[in-house]
Amino acid sequence: MPADGSGPPPTGSSGNAPATFRLAVTTQVQTFDRRIALGTVFVVAALIGANFSVLKFALDHSTPFMVAGMRTVLASTALLLFAFSRGERLPRRRDDLVNIFVVGFSITTVSSALLVFGVNRVSAGLGSLMASTMPLFTAALSLVLLSVRLPSRALVGLAVGFGGTAVLASPSLGGSSELVGVVALLFSALAWAFGNVYMKWRDFTRVSPVMLVAVQLVFSAIMLVPFALVVEGPGDTEWNLDLFVPLFYASIPANAVTFALLATVVRRATPTVAASTAYLIPLFGVLFGYLIRDESLGVVELLGGALVVLGVLIVVQATSRA
DSSP states (O other): OOSSSSSSOOOOSSSSSSHHHHHHHHHHHHHHHHHHHHHHHHHEEEEEHHHHEEEEEEEESSOOHHHHHHHHHHHHHHHHHHHHTTTOOOOOHHHHHHHHHHHHHHIIIIIIIHHHHHTHHHHHHHHHHHHHHHHHHHHHHHHHOOOOOOOHHHHHHHHHHHHHHHHHHGGTTSSSOHHHHHHHHHHHHHHHHHHHHHHHHHHOOOOOOOHHHHHHHHHHHHHHHHHHHHHHSTTTTSSSHHHHHHHHHHHHIIIIIHHHHHHHHHHSSSSHHHHHHHHHHHHHHHHHHHHHOOOOOOOHHHHHHHHHHHHHHHHHHHHHHO
């Protein structure tokens, strides 16, 4: 072996050291990947959680679907410029474009639109609770489409996380709600879950996560902007800095960056790990609501937040890489 220790690991008389060495390296890589996935989940949840408070400032100067449409335009433009600066090219294979369209239609079009539609018709607490059902749909779809059976500990983590979200939402569950809003939010969660699982079900390896989300958002912009113009029109939008400053955050950090990070997590981990983001979003939503909007943060919120974090930790630790 060279003096600098750069040679292969020594082998004993049994010849088993190389296999042991490879097993140790593999275990370290998997542990590192789980930590990266967990850290990414927290970053994504924080960015999206803050977005609920920031979006309220944008909505003071525009309408919901118009804001949703403008978000996709700005986010797709930013991601495309970034992808092109790295020398990436637009996907041209028909199967790649079809797969990207399906994901974009599911997550950034149908799920986002139904979320806005549903939240306008139910209390904020019930809305966040319904959104947190996404990991449950993800687990069910993973079983059906990927034949992935979750370990018992992961199911416990899902239950704990859902319970924590229920505690977080409980102070505002007394508000009035409409059945159509509840149904819309359920289908929003189902569409988001399907998009997550579909990214694992189909082959996306020829397209980078950045280009994947960029083209996905282009498809969504093509659908959402005309819809907003027809349904709401531009008349109620005030084109000023008070709109564009929060819209920039909602478009770039909370939309382009988060979806690109989630696409990366889905490739390196399981859909359930990516779906666990939904549990942390209400936690960060409450936290930033307290910091930015002076909303309440009491014992109930702290208890619910602790349960949410615990549930996510259990799910990530119990779910191996797929």
